[in-house]
Amino acid sequence: MISVYPDRETLSRAAAGLFAERVARAAASRGRCAILLAGGETPRRTYELLAEEPLRQRVPWELLHVFWGDERCVSPDDPRSNSRMACRALLDRVPVPAGQIHPIPGNREPREVAEEYEALLRRFFAGAPPRFDLVFLGLGVDGHTASLFPGSPALDERERWTAVVRRAGEEIDRVTLTLPLLNQAELVLFLVAGEDKAAVLREVRVETPDALPAGMVMPERGELRWLVDRPAARLLRGQSDPTP
Secondary structure, rough: OOEOOOHHHHHHHHHHHHHHHHHHHHHHHOEEEEEEEEEOOHHHHHHHHHOOOHHHHHOOOOHEEEEEEEOOOOOOOOOOOHHHHHHHHHHHHHOOOHHHEEEOOOOHHHHHHHHHHHHHHHOOOOOOOOOOEEEEEEOOOOEEEOOOOOHHHHHHHHOOOOEEOOOOOOOOEEEEHHHHHOOOEEEEEEEEOOOHHHHHHHHHHOOOOOOOOHHHOOOOOOOEEEEEEEEOHHOOOOOOOOOO
């Protein structure tokens, strides 16, 4: 399902509203809610809105468990850190218990971090299906999502929940969650904004949906929704699923 919004602000408000709704629903039915946050600039405004009224009071923060879809192997105070962005925009401003916030440590040996983060996830989901209640993802201009890049061996992973990857042209490693875990989610929300995403969005949604990493995210028993702004959706005109 694709929902098209006039601009990034409207998109961000819609995403924040869905966040509040899904967290409240999961907490009421199971006593806790597990979410997966994305990095990048697109979700920043959504996070800021959640820390403000009226949404702030609608979220049972004390029942929330926060994880990340990927992280660059940099120090926690590095501007490139996904956890740093989410903490500054949201988590430092709301009462989530510190023990329920689970960043991927970026300042240690990458393979050790990946193994420890997978072990943490397996403990968290022990005895229950490994299903995040809500997953936020973004879309790169090359079709990547999380840190799953085109051509990466991590795309072929079928058992492991984490992987160490390196983007072509970069000198730092990344730790990412993998498709076997992402595709167990209850709800995956892709947030896509900006005219520079128009061509890749058309490719992922219309032309060759499963040829790029973002198109390989297909929840097995959950829901997949794309929230996009009008500039990103401009090449989808004439398709059946974008809203006016």
